[in-house]
Amino acid sequence: MTNQSDMTNYLQTFVEGMISSGVEQAVISPGSRSTPLALLLHRQEKIETFIEVDERSAAFFALGLSKASSKPVVLLCTSGTAAANYYPAICEAYASHIPLVILTTDRPHELRQVGAPQAMDQFYLFQNHVKEFIEMAIPEGTKTMLDYAYWQGMRATDTACQVPSGPIHLNFPLREPLLPDLNQSLITEKTTEVLAGKKQLSEEHLIKCVDAWQGRRGVLVIGGSHTPTEAEVFIKLAETLNWPIISDPLANVTACGKESPLIMSYADLFIQEVEMLQQPEVIVRFGMLPISKNTMFWLQSLDERTAIYFVDETGEWQDQLKQAQVAIQVEEQSFAQSIIDKVAIKTLDSWSQQWITWQEITEQQLNELSEMKVLNETSASLLVHKKMAKHGQLFVSNSNAIRFLDRFSTTETNHYQLFGNRGINGIDGIVSTALGMCAINPDRQNVLLIGDLAMYHDMNGLLVAKRYDLPLTIVLLNNNGGGIFSFLSQRQLDETDFEPIFGTPIDIDFSLVAQLYDAKYVKAESLEQLGTLLETTQRQPEFQIIEVVGDRQENVQLYEKVVAGLKEKFGKNK
Amino acid sequence: MTNQSDMTNYLQTFVEGMISSGVEQAVISPGSRSTPLALLLHRQEKIETFIEVDERSAAFFALGLSKASSKPVVLLCTSGTAAANYYPAICEAYASHIPLVILTTDRPHELRQVGAPQAMDQFYLFQNHVKEFIEMAIPEGTKTMLDYAYWQGMRATDTACQVPSGPIHLNFPLREPLLPDLNQSLITEKTTEVLAGKKQLSEEHLIKCVDAWQGRRGVLVIGGSHTPTEAEVFIKLAETLNWPIISDPLANVTACGKESPLIMSYADLFIQEVEMLQQPEVIVRFGMLPISKNTMFWLQSLDERTAIYFVDETGEWQDQLKQAQVAIQVEEQSFAQSIIDKVAIKTLDSWSQQWITWQEITEQQLNELSEMKVLNETSASLLVHKKMAKHGQLFVSNSNAIRFLDRFSTTETNHYQLFGNRGINGIDGIVSTALGMCAINPDRQNVLLIGDLAMYHDMNGLLVAKRYDLPLTIVLLNNNGGGIFSFLSQRQLDETDFEPIFGTPIDIDFSLVAQLYDAKYVKAESLEQLGTLLETTQRQPEFQIIEVVGDRQENVQLYEKVVAGLKEKFGKNK
CATH class of the missing domain: 3.40.50.1220 (TPP-binding domain)
Incomplete structure (x- = not known):
């Protein structure tokens, strides 16, 4: 059976291996089987840890950290369905080439396929959406196995980082007792430097x-x-x-x-x-x-x-x-x-x-448009783009928000950075990914531009903002439902089919959501007010929700008006 | 390319096949690619549909429906990460033998591996946690292909239901246009009866x-x-x-x-x-x-x-x-x-x-205990068990709530039914599974006994209670964190490690949560009051949160006191 000291050395050495390949942050979701790795990561001075209860949000948060830091980020959870909650973020990370190092903990071999509690088949759990699946050996304290643990931590992290970078999954079978020996001094001080080439043409x-x-x-x-x-x-x-x-x-x-x-x-x-x-x-x-x-x-x-x-x-x-x-x-x-x-x-x-x-x-056609001078989802989105500070970070959500920016925004001189989840374009996990971005540069202006459906989907992610004082400004475009469908062919349906299946109004009072998570809440009543609020975030970042009440029909009408105007201006006959 | 009429016939016939094998309910999450199946299910009179925005909650809700109805339940979502959100519930369904029929929609072959938006590899998406993965053919309108669609709907659903029953995954590649022809009359009226044998000994x-x-x-x-x-x-x-x-x-x-x-x-x-x-x-x-x-x-x-x-x-x-x-x-x-x-x-x-x-x-030892006569998490749990009405339904959450019942409850004459997610024992999706249970018999007394961490993890699930008026009474044992760890070896850790990694207080004001979802909220101040509230739910089911403020240390102390008392009574020397 595993002895406590051997397990501690083995896992500690593994962690050192990951650090040697560039890991600086880890996101941990509480659980029992993951205890030794959680404690060793938490105690490790070279690694900043975040604790997040909901594994789905945790994984998207890690995604955001890695997007903004361009570094590999570790995820750790316990055995069972916990790990399955990581799946949406892992699919996105794989599609958008983000190096996550996913550590799942597992029952040892003798407790598999026997109905042991919280045990399930974790092999290849994330199927084709990770670069590699690695089943780690049961912890042992021999030199060979410590070398293995270090090498695997280093190699797996490096594999995640190599182009095309992406997530990697390591599964750790761990035996009880699950408490590591925290008083034990670290036995390895290895470091291995990686010199990686890049693809160049002749x-x-x-x-x-x-x-x-x-x-x-x-x-x-x-x-x-x-x-x-x-x-x-x-x-x-x-x-x-x-x-x-x-x-x-x-x-x-x-x-x-x-x-x-x-x-x-x-x-x-x-x-x-x-x-x-x-x-x-x-x-x-x-x-x-x-x-x-x-x-x-x-x-x-x-x-x-x-x-x-x-x-x-x-x-x-x-x-x-x-x-x-x-x-x-x-x-x-x-x-x-x-x-x-x-x-x-x-x-x-x-x-x-x-x-x-x-x-x-x-540009002239847009400038002539009176709708751009009053508050609506389109003008609000453009104003966010305009009011970004130098080196600010803006996360833009799917599906409508990013389209508003794509269609209507032009160059600004502010030099900020725009992020989004466009690997698979899901509306899941957006809040957490934006908070991960914010956690990397919390002293800068950090803004999330998001619709109500995406916001609701990952409301749980807000807990981490409250816990770690992440000063994210959320500009919420609330049209009470799935706004994108009003632009798609589904809008031809009559209301009895459209509203329940596509419109899906959720009738959520977001001022209560703000209260639930200790966020400041403001409902923007005019473009001027929104502008002032955004200017304040340039100097004074804080955790807040600025709600812009939108209208799904209005969005479509505005777009159609622009297109009609351009048709007239360009006079193309089709 | 697919014609609208052929697609409609093909999918309609598939749905008929599922109905023939016992499908009566479907849970749909909005999306674009899934449009034709969503509309056909929604329009189908023999199928009751529920719309749920968050796919993770949707899948657990379907799990609860199937647990309480003992019938196969259909899940439908769009392409991309949406489907990955189903994963935790599918793992649980596989482990606890619940027949879910999971329909994912997908881009057609020519839009795969090309970076098309919201497209990812959905083959074997749920790995070893479904009984079967089936890639459906592109819709066609020939007799052969309509027979195929009917047969596959019937056969796959039946496979899900066969012992050991479990989830099954069908992936539908669909081409645009995605709107079916809703005016088309149904072309098939097939039904196939299944006579299934059971394992008997000689x-x-x-x-x-x-x-x-x-x-x-x-x-x-x-x-x-x-x-x-x-x-x-x-x-x-x-x-x-x-x-x-x-x-x-x-x-x-x-x-x-x-x-x-x-x-x-x-x-x-x-x-x-x-x-x-x-x-x-x-x-x-x-x-x-x-x-x-x-x-x-x-x-x-x-x-x-x-x-x-x-x-x-x-x-x-x-x-x-x-x-x-x-x-x-x-x-x-x-x-x-x-x-x-x-x-x-x-x-x-x-x-x-x-x-x-x-x-x-x-029993005598427990009766002597003064702690059982005042309000705490243990006594509240027992009272829930005692106050269940005839044919009532109680869903009990992981990890502590079910242990309170296991240790301290005895036979009651009320003849109710207890449910739980003990396939993999996750704390995810409990709220939604309980709501699924409630939706099957909404006229009965429906109670969920749950801790704060599990409640928080699936808070999103509450939207369906609001939308469909599901009269679930939630008895919330709130000890502000992960109570189970106070019973495990992790409690030996000092506070600097224990509280952030295992205690994980979330500091959520659940009266706000109730307000957010239009639920009634009561904080129980005494056992008597809790008793009265529970008795009312026997006659008058309603959507409400009854909060019982608990204490993690108190739970452990009560348990240890009981064990010490029994040691004395039984006088076993070890």
């Missing part, structure tokens, strides 16, 4: 790209999540080639603070409405498709006269349009920089100028 | 058991969930053999209303304290081990002089003690009845009398 391949791109009519299309620093490189690439750049909000092109007329922030609004006399000769896509459906339809409409290049760091070749003629598997940022350094010939101004005109006409 | 094997059991010193040990009707058969078996009967609270032996001196309801308290002069000659176990740890330790201490029979309907041989000499794979109730019919010789009264004395002495 000089020959680089020149091939430059030759194919420079001087041609091209468009840069940037999808997926990028940091503001990466976004600046993309903008520089666009300027070097003199190409318009279309991007996903999470690519941070419009948030990074670098202004350029080539940024087509309104592409979703105008791209289907304008008369395009010439097809582009080249499209260069970085990462996944941007959220804009209109951009996707436009790309889909291009015939073989356009050469499509797909730059994909992960090598996963996730090309929804399946039209790429060249797939480039390379680290994006240094690749973009290499191209910038080699480009000698700019594309003609006439090509970029027409795009700039389209963007300007759209 | 006459020879039955006689072998009777010969080995009658006239011997035996003990019946009943674990797992059973209905009150089944429990009555077990009690009759015990009386026929003149054996004491030890049971899990969920076996409903103490709730079924049949009184017998042979029911050892206090076994957990006395079994380790009494001087047992003779080992039993026979132990007959039905199902899993009861929750009582002391009973388990006692069984473990028996040597080979005791013959152990393990009756296991599932054939899964989940024997934690691995000591069974005979495993009997048979339908439990008719087997027990066959034995009753054949037993001719009763066991000596001296054997049963000593057990009856132990039970009586323990």
Whole structure:
């Protein structure tokens, strides 16, 4: 049977291995079987621990920590259904390449398949949504097994971090007694340094790209999540080639603070409405498709006269349009920089100028709109974007909030960073992910822009804000239900089907929710008031809910009015 | 591409197949990809539908429906992480043999592995925790494919219901347009009747058991969930053999209303304290081990002089003690009845009398205890048990609440039914499972006995009570944290480790929670008041939270006082 001292050494050594590969934070959900690892993580000075009762929220919180810190984050829970609650966040982490190190604890072999309490099959629990599943050995104190524990902690964490990074699952069978020996001094002080290479193209391949791109009519299309620093490189690439750049909000092109007329922030609004006399000769896509459906339809409409290049760091070749003629598997940022350094010939101004005109006409149309001057979900979302402070962090929820930003926002000079969960686009776990983001830089301005349904889904996540004093400002767009469906084909249904199945009003009084979690609560009554509240968060971050009462029909009408106006302005006949 | 009419026929036919195998209820979580199935289920007159925004709660709600109705229940959600939220309830359903029919909707093949929004690998999503995974064909309207859809709906549902019953997962790839043709008349009116056999022993094997059991010193040990009707058969078996009967609270032996001196309801308290002069000659176990740890330790201490029979309907041989000499794979109730019919010789009264004395002495000790006469978590739990009405339904939560009942409750004449989630014993999803139970018989008295941590974990589940007017009375034992750990080895830790990792106080004001969900709220100040409130629920079921403020230390002290008293009374020297 396991002795207490051996178990302590084995697990302690494992933890040291994880630290050696960069772990600095762990999120623990209480339980009995996980006791020794929980205590060792909690006592470990190099690791900051958070305790969260609800494992679903805990896992999304860890996701947010890792998104904002770009570091691997540990999750720990007990045996049984506890671990199954991690699943939604793990699916998202796998799809959006976030390195979580998931530790589940388990009954030892002799207590499996026998109906022992809180025991279930935890092997491959997360199926194809983790990079690896590892069943750890029962703790032993021999040198061989301590070396194994260290190596596994280090190796598994490193595997999670390697491109494409993603979650990894280690299952620990533990025998009683479950209390480690906390007085024992640490026996290992190993560290192993990891020097990891990155995918680079050969000089020959680089020149091939430059030759194919420079001087041609091209468009840069940037999808997926990028940091503001990466976004600046993309903008520089666009300027070097003199190409318009279309991007996903999470690519941070419009948030990074670098202004350029080539940024087509309104592409979703105008791209289907304008008369395009010439097809582009080249499209260069970085990462996944941007959220804009209109951009996707436009790309889909291009015939073989356009050469499509797909730059994909992960090598996963996730090309929804399946039209790429060249797939480039390379680290994006240094690749973009290499191209910038080699480009000698700019594309003609006439090509970029027409795009700039389209963007300007759209801006003018939006400025003329009286609805943008009063408080509604769209204007509130734009105001959040405008009022972000330098180095602020904004988390934007699915499904409507991010679309408001994508359609209607343009470049601001504030240089903040935008986050979201766009791996699988769930409305689950958003509150916790945003709180994880906030916990990394709590001294900055931290804002979550979210709808009522997503907010409700992860209301439990708010407990961690209360417990750890996380000063997140939640701007709640409350249209009492699932607003996205009013934009989709389901809206054709009559009310007897639509409201109960898609509208799903939840009738929750969010001022009570605020009270429940000791958050400040304000209902915004005007755009001016919302602006003042947001300005205050720049200087004085605090945990609060600012409710904006919305209207699902109004959102659709506003959008349709904009599109109708653009149809008139661009006068395209279809 | 799919045409709307073919898709409608195909899915409609599938739904008819499920109905033919006994589906009467479906729980739907809103989403886009699931639209056609959601609408067809909602429009189907033979199926009652519930809409629940949070898929985790939805799945536990379905679990509760199926537990209380003993019928298969359908779950439907959209693609992506939505389905992953089902996982905890599915694990529990698999472990506790509840037939859920899980329908997930998915992008079609051409939109997989391409980074399409809200798409992820849903194959074998629930790994080893469903009986089967089925990828459905893309909808087609040919006779062959309609026959396939009907057959699969019928067969899959039936598979879920076959012993050992459990969840089953069907994944539907659906193409746009996602709106079915609701005006289309139903094309199939098939029904298929299922005549299912049950496991029965041969006459020879039955006689072998009777010969080995009658006239011997035996003990019946009943674990797992059973209905009150089944429990009555077990009690009759015990009386026929003149054996004491030890049971899990969920076996409903103490709730079924049949009184017998042979029911050892206090076994957990006395079994380790009494001087047992003779080992039993026979132990007959039905199902899993009861929750009582002391009973388990006692069984473990028996040597080979005791013959152990393990009756296991599932054939899964989940024997934690691995000591069974005979495993009997048979339908439990008719087997027990066959034995009753054949037993001719009763066991000596001296054997049963000593057990009856132990039970009586323990009862006397509890009656002497002043703590039982004032309000605390233990006395409140017992009072709930006492105040259950005839045909009432009580759901009891993990981890402490069910232990209070197991240790301290005895037979009442009220004939109610006790439910719980003891497949994997999680504290997740308890509120929703109890609401599912309540939705089956909303006109009866429905009570949930739960601690604050479990209550918090599934607070979201309360929305369905508000939406569907489910009159559940929640008796909330609030000790502000994880009470179970105060009974486990973790309590040896000092406060700096214990409180944050195990105590985990959540400081939630549950009167606000009640307000949030339009529930009545009362804080019980005395046992008398609690009694009156519970009596009212017998006549007037309503959605309410009755809070009992508890104390983690007090619970432990009360238990230790009882054990110390019994040590003195039984005077066993160890």
